[in-house]
Amino acid sequence: MADKLTSFLLAALTRAAAEPLGLPLHATKAEPGLFPPAAAAKPAALKGVSEGYFQVVRTDVKGKQARDLYAATDHGLKFLLDHASPKQVLEDLVRTLEERRAEVGELLATAARMAASLDGLAAVVSGVLPRVESCSLPSPLGGEGGKCCSNPSPPSNWANSSSPAWATGGRPSGCRGTARCPSCSAA
Numbered sequence: 001m002a003d004k005l006t007s008f009l010l011a012a013l014t015r016a017a018a019e020p021l022g023l024p025l026h027a028t029k030a031e032p033g034l035f036p037p038a039a040a041a042k043p044a045a046l047k048g049v050s051e052g053y054f055q056v057v058r059t060d061v062k063g064k065q066a067r068d069l070y071a072a073t074d075h076g077l078k079f080l081l082d083h084a085s086p087k088q089v090l091e092d093l094v095r096t097l098e099e100r101r102a103e104v105g106e107l108l109a110t111a112a113r114m115a116a117s118l119d120g121l122a123a124v125v126s127g128v129l130p131r132v133e134s135c136s137l138p139s140p141l142g143g144e145g146g147k148c149c150s151n152p153s154p155p156s157n158w159a160n161s162s163s164p165a166w167a168t169g170g171r172p173s174g175c176r177g178t179a180r181c182p183s184c185s186a187a
Contacts, residue, residue, distance in 0.1 A: 006083060008035060008044030013053060013072050013080040014089060018096040022057040022069030025049070034070055053079055 012034040015023065025045050027033030034054065035041040048054050053076030056068040080089060
């Protein structure tokens with residue numbers, strides 16, 4: 001039993017050394033933890049906490065549930081190095097470091113693609129904005145006619161017009177509102 005406890009403790013301390021920001025004490029199906037969810041690992045987790053090998057470094061709140069995240073203490077790291085091969089511990093840490101470096105590289109590449117996409121979108125917006133600003137629809141209350149339709153000014157009798165477009169939308173007949181007009185496409 002002591003060997004099994006020690007092997008659980010050493011494996012958890014190795015994981016904790018690689019996760020200084022902390023992990024939950026027990027893993028779940030959806031999330032890693034210091035100890036596996038097996039019943040056999042629970043006594044090792046209790047011993048690790050009671051012996052001071054692990055300490056709560058922060059509390060994480062997900063939804064309505066709060067959970068403590070644990071990291072290895074100096075006492076726990078000393079226990080790990082006293083009972084495991086320092087070379088093996090170093091190899092595990094270097095492997096984790098390489099994995100994290102690759103993850104950071106992927107995140108940076110994703111961020112660069114997102115930044116390029118934002119730059120492209122901004123360029124499109126800056127090209128469209130002047131056209132939108134220069135392309136106004138006529139006001140049904142009169143005034144200057146719009147530039148984006150084939151009938152640039154409202155009829156003088158727009159309120160009495162039989163045209164359904166003027167009666168419902170305030171646009172002159174022939175203006176589709178969304179269609180590109182000659183004055184907009186020439187810009």
